[in-house]
Amino acid sequence: MTPEQFIAGLPKAELHMHIEGSIEPALMLALARRNGVAIRWQTEAELRDAYRFTRLQDFLDLYYDGCRVLLQVADFHEVTRDYLRRAHADGVRHAEMFLGPQGHTTRGVPLAVVMQGVLSAMEAAEAEDGITSGLILVAQRHRSEEEAMALLAEAEPWYGRILGFGLGGAELGHPPSKFERFFARCRELGFKVTAHAGEEGPAAYVREAVELLHVDRLDHGNASLEDPALVQELARRRIPLTVCPLSNLKLQVVTDMAAHPLKKLMDAGLCVTVNSDDPSYFGGYVNDNYLACQQALGLTQAELAQLARQSFEAAFMPEAQRAQALAAIDAWVALADTDVTAAATSLLPEASA
Ligand code: HPA
Ligand code: ZN
Numbered sequence: 009m010t011p012e013q014f015i016a017g018l019p020k021a022e023l024h025m026h027i028e029g030s031i032e033p034a035l036m037l038a039l040a041r042r043n044g045v046a047i048r049w050q051t052e053a054e055l056r057d058a059y060r061f062t063r064l065q066d067f068l069d070l071y072y073d074g075c076r077v078l079l080q081v082a083d084f085h086e087v088t089r090d091y092l093r094r095a096h097a098d099g100v101r102h103a104e105m106f107l108g109p110q111g112h113t114t115r116g117v118p119l120a121v122v123m124q125g126v127l128s129a130m131e132a133a134e135a136e137d138g139i140t141s142g143l144i145l146v147a148q149r150h151r152s153e154e155e156a157m158a159l160l161a162e163a164e165p166w167y168g169r170i171l172g173f174g175l176g177g178a179e180l181g182h183p184p185s186k187f188e189r190f191f192a193r194c195r196e197l198g199f200k201v202t203a204h205a206g207e208e209g210p211a212a213y214v215r216e217a218v219e220l221l222h223v224d225r226l227d228h229g230n231a232s233l234e235d236p237a238l239v240q241e242l243a244r245r246r247i248p249l250t251v252c253p254l255s256n257l258k259l260q261v262v263t264d265m266a267a268h269p270l271k272k273l274m275d276a277g278l279c280v281t282v283n284s285d286d287p288s289y290f291g292g293y294v295n296d297n298y299l300a301c302q303q304a305l306g307l308t309q310a311e312l313a314q315l316a317r318q319s320f321e322a323a324f325m326p327e328a329q330r331a332q333a334l335a336a337i338d339a340w341v342a343l344a345d346t347d348v349t350a351a352a353t354s355l356l357p358e359a360s361a
Contacts, residue, residue: 009347014309015298017344019336021102021319022095022283022294024227024250026146026176027084027126028075028108029286030091039077039086047077059289064208064259065178067289075111084125085132091287092133092141098295101333102323103141106174109159110148123166142171142324144202147190149175149182156190160197171324172200174227175217179209184216191221200224200324202250206231207261211238218247225250225322230261230269233276243277248322253301254292255285265304274311281319313341 031039033055040047049055061067078084088105095103105126112122130141145163147156163170173194175187184191184203194201203221206214207228214232217223218241229249232238242249251270256262262269273280282301287293292300298315301307307315320333 009344011302011309011312012295012299014344015295015302015312016099017340018099018298018312018316019101019333019340020099020294020298020316021104021281021323021325021333022100023104023225023248023281023319023322024106024252024283024285025091025103025294026071026106026108026286027088027091028078028111029071029290030094030288031074031077031087032090032288035087035090036074036077039079039083043077043079043083045077045079047073059258059291061259064180067259067286068178071286071289072111076115078112079117079121081121081125081128084122085129086125088126088129089132092129092139093137094287094293096133096137096139098293100294101139101336102320102325102329103139104144104171104324105141106144106146106176108146108148108176109163110151110155113159113162119162120165123169127166127169140325140329143169144172144174144200145170146174146176146204147187148177149186149204150178153187153190156187157193160190160193167197170199172202172224174201175203175205175221176227177204179204179207179213183209183213184221188220191223195222202227204228207256207259211235214238218242223247224324228252228256228261229273230256232278233269233272239276239278246279246321248279248281248318249273250281250283250322252283252285252290253297254290257300258290265300268301268304270301271305271307271311274314279318279322280315281322282315309341309344313337 033052133139201223202225203217203223204227205217211231211234225248227250282297284294320330
C-alpha cells in the first residue's frame with residue numbers, strides 16, 4: 009500500500025479549517041456572478057495565481073475580500089456542503105469548522121442568514137454521507153473585545169448548535185490577553201474554547217492562550233518549541249495543537265516542508281493533529297497535508313496513524329463516537345499490515361508455484 013492509499017483510507021477528524029477559506033475558485037466566480045458582486049479576477053487561473061502570500065496579512069486581505077461573494081443562505085450552504093463533501097472523500101469522519109461571523113455581519117449580512125446556510129449544510133452532509141460536524145465561531149482579533157462580546161450575545165439563539173468559540177485573524181500586535189474576559193464568559197456559558205496562537209506570534213502568545221484564556225486546544229502553536237517549559241506543560245496536560253502544514257508553507261511560517269516542526273512537536277510528546285486551515289487558498293485538503301508531511305519528514309504508517317488517533321482524541325465529540333473512530337483506525341492499520349504481508353508473500357517463489 010502506498011502512503012497515498014494509506015492516508016486516503018485512514019479515518020480522521022479535521023479540527024482546524026475555516027469555512028470561508030474553502031471557497032474554491034470556481035464557486036467564488038459563480039457566486040460573484042450570481043450575486044452581482046464585482047471581483048478583481050475573471051478566471052479560476054487568475055484567482056489561483058493571486059494566491060501567493062509572504063505573510064498572514066497578505067492572505068487575510070484576500071480572504072476577507074473573498075467573503076464578499078457570500079450573501080444568501082444558499083451561498084453559505086453551498087460552500088459548507090462542498091467542503092464537507094471533499095472532507096468525506098478524504099476519509100474525514102468528523103469535522104470541526106471555524107466560522108467568522110464578523111466578516112459577514114459587518115458587511116450587512118444577518119447572522120441568521122449565515123447560520124441557516126451553514127447549519128443546513130451540516131445536517132445534509134450527515135444525512136447523506138454520515139460525516140458529523142461541529143461549529144466554532146471565531147472572533148477577529150484585530151477587532152475589540154467588546155465586538156467579540158457582541159458576537160457572543162448575537163449568537164445566543166444558536167447556542168445549542170455551537171461547540172465553542174475561537175480567536176483568529178491578524179496575530180501580531182493582538183495578543184490573547186486582549187480577549188481574557190471574552191474567553192472567561194464563553195467558558196462560563198459552557199463552550200469549548202480555542203485560539204490561534206504561535207502561528208506568526210511568539211511562544212509568549214501561546215502561553216497567554218493557555219494561562220489566561222484556558223484554551224481547550226491551540227490552533228497552530230508552532231512557536232511553542234521556542235519555550236521548552238511550555239512544551240512540557242502542553243505535553244503533560246495533553247493540550248492539543250491543530251497544526252496546518254501547507255498553510256504554514258504558503259504563509260512562509262516555514263521556508264520549506266522539510267523544515268516544518270510537525271515531527272519535532274510529535275517527538276516532544278504533544279497531541280499534534282494535521283489540518284488544512286484554508287484549503288482552497290493554501291493548495292490542499294487534509295490528505296494533501298498528511299501526504300506533504302509524510303514525504304518531507306519521512307513519517308511512517310505508525311506515525312500517520314498516531315496523528316489520526318490524536319485528531320479524535322482532540323475532537324469535541326461524544327466518547328462513544330470517539331471510541332468507534334479509534335477502533336476504525338485500528339482496523340485500517342491491521343488491514344494495511346496484512347496488505348503488506350500479502351504483497352511480500354506474493355514475491356516468494358512458493359506463492360506463485
Ligand atoms: N490564521 C489566522 N486567522 C485565520 C487563518 C489563519 O491561518 N485562516 C483564516 N483566518
Ligand atoms: Zn486558521
